[in-house]
Amino acid sequence: VTISHGNSRVTAALPTGESVEVLLFGATVLSWKDGAGDEKLWLSEDSKLDGSKGVRGGIPIVFPAFGPPDPNHAATSKLPQHGFARTARWEFLGKSTSEGSSSSVKLDFGLSSDNLDEATRALWPYKFGLLYSVTLERDSLDTTLVITNDGDEPFEIQTLLHTYFRVKDISSVHVTGLEDSPYSDKVDGMKAKTQASSPVTFSGEMDRVYTPAKGPRHPVVISDGGKPSFRIVRDNLDQVVVWNPWTDKAESMSDFMPKDGYKNMVCVEAGSVQGWQKLDKGDAFEGAQTISLS
Template identity: 30%
Template sequence: MNEVRISTPEGAEATISLFGAHLMSWKTADGKERLFLSQRSALDGSAAVRGGVPVIFPQFATRGDGPRHGFARTATWRLVEQANDWAELALAQSDLQRNHFQSWPRAFELRLRFELKADALAVRYTVRNTGQQDFSWAGALHTYFAVAEFDQAKVDGMPFKGALDDIRPATPQLRLDTGAGTLQLEQQGFSEWVVWNPGAQGATATADMDDSDHRRFVCIEPARVDKQVLQAGAEWTGLHTISLIP
């Protein structure tokens, strides 16, 4: 996979694959990896990556007639601009033909901008309707957070138990105790938080996970689960910021 790397003078690092505009790794200045990535995940562009931060567009899960979670996570994006500590990637309707996908019949452009600080990461997700017709879309940043032990991790002080597939109304922020530090999760523009973990049975049934992988992560993602209309010529922006709390 072609990758983009950004870093800060304090030692924070992030790696973004052009395949899916997928954030593969994020290390804070203390050198700790904050994201989970399955060792069984295909990393050759043949399938969506299991872990990191998959980008969901234009449908959530199977809530539409397209591929599960849409095509953005399995398309090759373009690097638009990059500096030491930030990078911006783009995907447009014209790129789908280059990716040998069946063209989505709406003119659009997606932008993902990753900005890195010593102990924080911000992801700006922009959807533009560049055509003459309104279209409906859904999306999310499906973030796999690494945890020391799933059943000991907590969100806003509440521990996790068993398989999870919760959709919660969006709040401005959440706190995640990973067992290796506390992260503050903030969102703007999204309408839900989705909290997900397959549990032991789900991990065993998933080909690109080890049987014990469910113990090593929890997904907490800012999302727009149900499709909403974006008018012709309009733009939507969502922001996801993750900060390490001292």
């Protein structure tokens, strides 16, 4: 296993060629390649990689609040959309590897209230710790986030792993595992709806927050051109956001490039974003996703 740790990124590669690259801003996974060198994640060419904005692609981490600030949730109402974890500079805590025929590598990253600048801490003044582990195996990538309340005050959080999957053609993408599940439709005034007993397909802007009826361990599968490409299993993350900006929204995002890149991406985001998870002093919340290549 080869590891390189630069000033702003950590990369790791298995002897069989699979690799992962993580930006310290946001502990954002920027790239995940299979053994043939094929990229599995979508990354906008105009992404900001300096912490001035969340990365437009890869796997940004949403914490401690999902979406635009909620005026009815006073504690997070001053935060920017999707919180601050995706722009803060994380620490690389180290690696663990297993060598041999089934080699793997785990990279650990940390962020705590002590790492935040004062302005950010003022927006959400709680003492917390985040431990994020990115584990690369030959045919899978696992991302696990552990959130701890290190202070005396209780706090409430939402979190989400905002994965941008690379696909060949969005028009022939099918997402299964969400059949008969309730969702909130963000492109239709947050209306509560229920998915039909059929896969999710794409023919325009989509922004939906699903609570899959079969629970987090039932796989959500992304098929591309009739062939299953990604299988996502969640741990403790009850929601799945499905997002594609399509033409107009892609046009309106300054960091989205190329503009027709929406054809080659789909966001299927594992999270806990309906209501709030309350953490009392000393409590921990752990959420994870494992993405397997089919």
